[in-house]
Amino acid sequence: MPPGKNWTMEDFRLDPSRPLYEQFTEQIRTMIAKGELEPGTRLPSVRETASSLRVNPTTVMKTYQELERQALLVTYRGQGTFVTREEAAIDRSRKELARTAVNQLKETAKSLGLTPEQLWALALEE
């Protein structure tokens, strides 16, 4: 999402059988971790986002609240909601994403009866 623009549904991949606010939270968190959403970026309001994504405003409100709880977003009264400029919060979220990815790798390894290292080696074999 370029600064000053609204999101569109193309920015997200949604599974209709999982809570929507969870998925928006995860995907916006990833955008912040990757730097696609830069520190200090002003996010569109709840109303604008709900309207452009065509989702219930409550969903967007819960998403923003959850990301604020994770210290990735900050809201200044009367000014709007922004991506945090706190490096530490973004780092924590990057670590979290790395852990999740490694856990998935471990589970795949386990399901094949391998250690993660063996899985890694196997993938690199000619």
Place this chain on the structure above:
Amino acid sequence: MGMTKLGRAGAPAIRCDKVEVSIKKKKVLNQVAFEVGAGCLAGLLGPNGAGKSTLLRLLTGLLPPDSGSVELFGAPAGPDRLAEVSFLPDRGQLPVYLSAGEWLGFAARLYPDWSRARERELTAKLEVDPARRIGSMSRGEEARLQLLTCLSREAPLLILDEPFTGVDLLSRERIASAVVGEMADGERTFLIATHDIREMEHLFDSIVLLGDGTVKAAYEVEALRESGRSVESCYREVFA
């Protein structure tokens, strides 16, 4: 504003209990009971012939129930509550010989709760051309004008009957966006009857599934997703 003053504070926007209606000896609604909280966007889902339109006629005061109670904001529904309900009828016909602008001029004088500011904002948002004659509009354009008529009022309860029938994708998206924009302040309640959930699935707070004149199931949508189900899968389970 202050349109909800007739009701009890905290009462649901809609409350039906043990509602029964028979038409020509056939039971069209049978022991229908459900609630829609104020500020919610609820879907009334079900196949054609399920009794949706009859139920909406009760809510809008066009038809009294044979028995049971129908309440809006804590007080009985009826013709005297029309000021609180903005209704978009299924296959409603606007006068074909008028332009959109002329029609909106009539509507503004017809409805005491009409907001010219809302009308202007929504005319732009829904991309309605005031100069265009209604008779020469596509189904999608006419549907957008009908929604514009419905949303330009300040009534606290909006009831839309099949707002998407025969409407093209882009019009559907504009309609869905406009509905969301109108509910964001949490002061308006929507009940949208549809058998077509495509553009609306992400919008609903709750759904009521009506089939053969009875409520087959009712869910809070995010709770449904917590249990790994979607609105669509749920619709299939109940009606397939």
